[in-house]
Amino acid sequence: MSKKINKNKNKIKAKNTSINKNKVSKESDNNISNYSISKRLLVLLISIIVLFLILAGRLFFIQFFQGSELKEAANRQQTANRIISAKRGNIYDSTGKLLAASASVDTVSINPSRIKDENKEKVAKAFADIFALDYNEMLTKVKSEKSTEVIIKKVEQDKIEQLKTWMENNKAYSGINIDEDVKRYYPYGTLASNLIGFCNTDNVGQEGLERYWDNILAGTSGKMVTVENAASRLIPDKNESYVPAENGSNLTLTIDANIQNITEKYLEQACIENGCSKGGVAIVMNPHNGDILSMANYPYFDLNSPREPNSTLAPTWEELNDEEQLNALFKMWRNRAVADTYEPGSTFKVITAAVGLEENLVTTDEPGDFYCRGYELINGVRINCWKYETTHGSQSLRESLMNSCNPALMQLGNRIGEETLYKYYDAFGLFDKTGIATSSEANSQFWPLENVGNIELATMSFGQRFRITPIQLITAVSAIANDGVLVQPRIVKSIENTDTGAITQIDQKNVRQVVSKETANKMMDMLESVVSSGTGRYGQVNGYSVAGKTGTSEPDSNEGSYYVASFICISPVENPEVVVLVALHDPSGTASGGSMAAPAASQILTEVLPYLGVPSDDLSSEESSEVETTTLVDVRNKTVAEAQKIIEEAGFNCNISGEDTTVLVTDQVPKPGTALVDGANVYLYTAGNETRVSQEVPNLRGMSYLEARNALREKNLNIGISGTGKVISQDPTAGSSVEEGSIIHVNLTQTSGDSH
Secondary structure (H helix, E strand, O other), X not given: OHHHHHHHHHHHHHHHHHHHHHHHHHHHHHHHHHHHHHHHHHHHHHHHHHHHHHHHHHHHHHHHHHHHHHHHHHHHHHEEEEEEOOOOOOEEOOOOOXXXXXXXXXXXXXXXXXXXXHHHHHHHHHHHHHHOOOHHHHHHHHOOOOOOEEEEEEEOHHHHHHHHHHHHHHOOOOOEEEEEEEEEEOOOOOOOHHHHOOEOOOOOEOXXXXXXXXXXXXXXXXXXXXXXXXXXXXXXXXXXXXXXXXXXOEEEEOOOHHHHHHHHHHHHHHHHHOOOOOOEEEEEEOOOOOXXXXXXXXXXXXXXXXXXOOOOOHHHHHHOOHHHXXXXXXXXXXXXXXXXXXXXXXXXXXXXXXXXXXXOOOOOOOOOOEEEOOEEXXXXXXXXXXXXXXXXXXXXXXXXXXXXXXXXXXHHHHHHOHHHHHHHHHHOOOOOOOOOOOOOOOOOEOOOHHHOOHHHHHHHHOOOOOEEOHHHHHXXXXXXXXXXXXXXXXXXXXXXXXXXXXXXXXXXXXXXXXXXXXXXXXXXXXXXXXHHHOOOHHHOEXXXXXXXXXXXXXXXXXXXXXXXXXXXXXEOOOOOOEEEEEEEEOOOOOOOHHHHHHHHHHHHHHHHHHHOOOOOOOHHHHHHOOOOEEEOOOOOOOEHHHHHHHHHHXXXXXXXXXXXXXXXXXXXXXXXXXXXXXXXXXXXXXXXXOOOOEEEOOOOOOOEHHHHHHHHHOOOOEEEEEEOOEEEEEEOOOOOEEEOOOEEEEEEEOOOOOOO
16 A cells, blocks of 8 residues: 555656656746847847947047038038129210110029939920020030039020029929129110120120220129028028129210211211212211210111121121121221221311411412412322313412312422421321220321421322321311310210219310411311302202311222212301211212212201201291292091092192092091192002002202102102202112102202312
């Protein structure tokens, strides 16, 4: 029994031992599992700590080693360095008309490195489409290694708005810059183009007044440094800096736009009518204060597109190579009134005669003081009078000037001598530039005094074989009109500081007394005879006295030399208001200052003198009374039948468009208020019947009034008349196209005598 019990105890003990072993085994397994987990946690923790230390180390490195560099880079990306363009000063005429101004525009540029690679082609295409630029060229700029590339300058606001819209829609801001700028424009286009000049794309004056006065007109650009976001919008920043622009000053010229327009109109007409292949120049000057009232060149050009060929260059432009085109543009831009020299011809006899009178070597009216046999023999060289086929015979100084006789002036020049002549040339300012305040003024070309022999003395006495500028000649002759006092020509009247409003006046400058008032008065009296009865008769102006001198210089052996037909005049004689010079270069046919240039000067004076308020002496009213006129009344809004009756009762021929006489007249040609001669053609138009017929204006030069009137009536055109005698000029010019019923204005003058 006890054995059985012991046996059971042993079993129980063994079982318990087995249980204990299993328990220990399980506990051991649990301990191993817990250890594994703890180990992984420890590794993770260590990894986190290491990563944190790495990040902390990186932050420490960035903060203390790269911080300043990265901060600077961030500033470079966000900082907006913007130039504030100064507004270029305006240019005004003497009456306040705006001749040159600046408009706000923008310049578009890029920083290629800041444009994302995936956006480059898209940006290039946007520039090409919006600004009509070449895509490949834009793509090259967008991919450029340069820090900055200019895309386009002087962009109008509508294009900038298109670009901004595209940038907004495409979220493409980075690297595209829009900076404020200014663009120069000229409201009158071609008016006084060679005088005013123009600017380049950087608003720097290139020619004329724009160049000469560039430092006054340009001003000084400002600068703004601030911060902007990705959309190029400014972020307020306490460190921003701002340097304001100093705007340029305004110039007020002595030029009167109305007188300039009149001068250009008749200069162009004279150049076209006389086939002047080299164009021409004309100047109107106030002799008392030196003010240049107009300075015209023909052909002119458009100041708003100065690099495009004008109408004269355009026909052969494509035939020129690049160098020839550039040279042609330079010639087109030149203000030849101050930049080119020419031989003045017989207009210079005014100077020689004045010197002779001042030196008491001649009087105005001594009979037979000079003798013309058609030529002079100087050192065996025959120098002809312009009228060498016949002779002028015995003459006084007055008659010599009226005849424009070369031998008489050669004889006078010989009396005076070269040393005395040169002394007066210097006094008249002919050896120096006038100092007129515009660019590219040239100086005269005279022989050195020691090289002046008998032949040189003879030729320069009547204005040949030396060269001066037109501005030098008109300035010298203005001294005669100003009681012998030489005045420096003035082109700028005042300067206005646009920031302060302060105005600086440019005072007139009396240079010196050249000849006495007595000599000046004698010259004026003789020059009036030249216009009233001599070679300058085509320079007469109805209602005004005119003193003047014709000139026709012949080409010399120099390459490029050609005939110049010119006329210089002063009006009125009693109290001179203006001096006018017209010079026509290389006219076709037989060159003659009297018949070519004098009519243009007459036309200029005919409009300029009344415009200046110079009273007429009423001679014109007596002459014009020979041709009666009737004022055309207004028949618009009347029925055709009623209007026709009124027109025909006034003595005019009525021409009606359409057949219905019950409809209302909508227009009439000529316009109401026009003075018409008896038998003039009046054209009436009605609604639906307004087709106009054009006619070519005939050449009326040299015709009498009746001949001109009949020639115009054959073309269904009307005549407007001034003066008596033969037609010396007309407006519009021969060959112009005008509608039927238009008035062709003609100037008539007595035509006896020659017109050298």
